[in-house]
C-alpha cells in the first residue's frame with residue numbers, strides 16, 4: 100500500500116527495513132528457534148550498528164544523538180520496527196523509554212537534559228513513567244491520584260505507591276506523578292518529579308505477574324510495583340513547571356499513544372504476512388488453505404481495517420505535529436488497538452497449532468497486543484473523550500428541525 104509519506108520518511112524507513120532484514124530478524128528467528136535469550140551485549144551491538152547506519156533513536160533531536168524526525172516522518176520507521184519482537188529496542192525507539200525521552204526533551208531544563216536525557220538516549224541509563232496507582236488511586240481517572248510531594252526547604256518529600264510502572268525493575272530514574280498542591284484541583288495541583296532509583300526510600304516491590312513475559316531478550320524491564328517512602332529529592336528535579344504535571348503527561352501520552360499505534364500496526368502487518376505465507380503453502384481438504392473463501396474474506400476484512408487504521412494514524416501524526424490533536428489521537432488509538440488485536444488473533448487462528456507455538460512470532464505478538472486496549476487509556480476512556488467532543492457543539496437548530504419533523508410525521512400519521 101502506498102501512503103505517500105515524505106521522501107525523508109520513506110528513505111529512513113527503507114534503511115530501517117534493510118537493518119531489520121540483514122541484522123535483527125535473522126537473530127530473532129534464531130532466538131525463537133532455540134529459545135535462547137538475546138543478551139544485553141547483543142542489544143548494545145544493535146545500537147552501534149543502528150548508529151553507523153544513521154537509524155538510531157529516530158524520535159530524538161540530532162543534538163542528543165537521534166535522527167530528529169517529527170511524528171509523521173518517524174511513522175513508517177516505527178511501523179517497520181514493530182514487525183520485529185526486538186525491532187524498536189534495536190534502534191532505541193521502544194516504549195516507555197521513547198516517551199520519557201520525548202518528555203525530557205520537551206520540558207526538561209538544560210541540566211536535566213545533560214544529566215538524564217543524553218545518557219538515556221545512548222542507553223547508558225534507563226527510565227520509567229510512574230503514574231498509575233493501586234486501590235483507589237489514579238488509573239483510568241487520573242484525578243484520583245493519591246501520591247504526594249511536600250516541600251521541605253529546597254527538597255521534595257515524596258510518598259507514593261505506584262504500579263504497572265513499565266521498565267520499572269531496572270529503571271535508573273522514575274518520572275513520578277504526584278499531587279503537589281492538595282488544595283488545588285488535581286489538574287492544576289500535580290507535578291512530575293524525577294526520582295533517582297537509588298534515592299533512600301525507593302522500594303521496587305515486585306514485577307506484577309502479567310500476560311506475556313519479557314519476550315526473547317534477557318532484559319528485565321517488567322511492569323513494577325514501586326513504593327516511595329519519604330523519598331527526598333531536590334526541588335530542581337521537578338520536570339517542567341511545578342503543578343503542570345497533567346499538561347505535561349497529556350503531551351507525553353499523546354505522542355506515546357501514537358507511537359504505540361505505529362509499532363502495533365507493524366506487528367499486525369507482520370502477523371498477516373506470516374499467516375498468508377502459511378495459508379498459501381498448507382493444504383487441507385483438497386486445496387491450499389489460501390483458496391478457502393471463508394479465510395479469504397476474513398483476510399480481506401483484516402487488510403481493509405488495518406489499512407484504515409494506518410490512514411488514521413497518519414492523519415493523527417500530521418495533526419500532532421501541529422497541535423495537541425487529542426481527539427484524532429484518541430480515535431486512532433481506540434481503533435488501532437482493536438484492529439491490531441483482531442488482526443493478530445486472526446493470523447494466529449490461520450496458522451493453527453503453529454500460531455500457538457512460539458517458533459513463530461505471532462504467539463508473542465498475541466500476548467503483547469492485549470494490553471494495548473488498556474494501556475495509555477482503556478477503550479472506554481477514549482470513547483468517553485470522543486463522545487464528549489461529539490456532543491460539544493450540538494446544533495440547536497438541528498434539534499428544532501428534528502423535533503418539528505417528528506411532530507410533522509405524527510400529524511401526517513393522524514391525518515391518515
Ligand SMILES: Cc1cc2nc3c(=O)[nH]c(=O)nc-3n(C[C@H](O)[C@H](O)[C@H](O)COP(=O)(O)OP(=O)(O)OC[C@H]3O[C@@H](n4cnc5c(N)ncnc54)[C@H](O)[C@@H]3O)c2cc1C
Pocket residue numbers: 195227228229230231237238239240262263264265266322470473474475476477478479480483
Ligand atoms: C502492560 C501495562 C503497562 C503499563 N505501563 C504503565 C506505565 O508505564 N506507567 C503507568 O503509569 N501506568 C502504566 N500502566 C497502567 C495503565 O495505564 C492503566 O492500567 C490504565 O490506565 C487503566 O487503569 P486501571 O488499571 O487502574 O483500570 P481502572 O481505572 O480500574 O479501570 C478498569 C476498567 O474499567 C473500564 N472503564 C474505566 N473507565 C470507564 C468509563 N468511564 N466508562 C466505562 N468503562 C470504564 C475500562 O475497561 C478499564 O479497563 C500499564 C498497564 C499495563 C497493563
